[in-house]
Amino acid sequence: MALRAALRSRSGLSGLLSQRSSCSSDIRMCVSPLLVPQERNYSTPPKIRVEFDQSTGVAVMHMQSPPVNSLSLDFLTELCISVEKLEMDKSCRGLIITSAQPKVFSAGLDITEMYGKSPEHCGAFWRSVQEMWLKLYGSNMVTIAAINGSSPAGGCLMAMTCDYRIMADNPRYNIGLNETQLGIVAPFW
């Protein structure tokens, strides 16, 4: 109840969704083995920014990977590690995921990860996709996708793994699954 009130009253969610098209502890490092080899490259800016408000127990995760928050191996690894850290902080009860990019929540899987890569890289990439939705879908936190832009394919998948989805009311923003149109078949797992 308190969390719901907190979520409602936070300027965060309403502010995030009002952008519309104009938007031009004790944390132990026990990340899953899957994520260990993918350490962040500190020469590039972080693709995920987390703001945690201790007083409400709500964290806002801003996806900030220009231009369209495509879900690359690096992006997914960073996102999973961020979720895992929040998960381990018992004072964090709610997570809002949103985009810092104008007009786009997430363009879905990074197309450039799907060709010209080694089998090892492809394996790591698809595992990170699976890790992302398992982590969000299985999270103990209340998860909300604040969809402030288009969110096709993997972007839609990510939103679907959250407990709640709230989308900015803008006819230019679309959401849904377009894999068949693209001729992409998700591998068996």
Ligand SMILES: CC/C=C\C/C=C\C/C=C\C/C=C/C(=O)SCCNC(=O)CCNC(=O)[C@H](O)C(C)(C)COP(=O)(O)OP(=O)(O)OC[C@H]1O[C@@H](n2cnc3c(N)ncnc32)[C@H](O)[C@@H]1OP(=O)(O)O
């Ligand atoms: C519970 C679940 C269980 C099992 C799940 C099983 C299977 C499902 C798993 C995964 C399936 C998912 C598959 C995918 O996600 S495939 C990716 C599909 N995505 C798309 O088709 C989106 C394509 N992009 C767009 O529609 C538009 O770009 C968008 C509406 C997002 C933004 O439009 P805007 O006009 O603002 O920008 P653009 O000029 O189009 O793009 C800017 C820039 O970004 C590059 N771009 C766009 N999308 C991607 C992408 N997905 N990957 C990589 N790069 C992308 C685009 O090429 C432009 O680059 P540049 O020309 O260099 O500026």
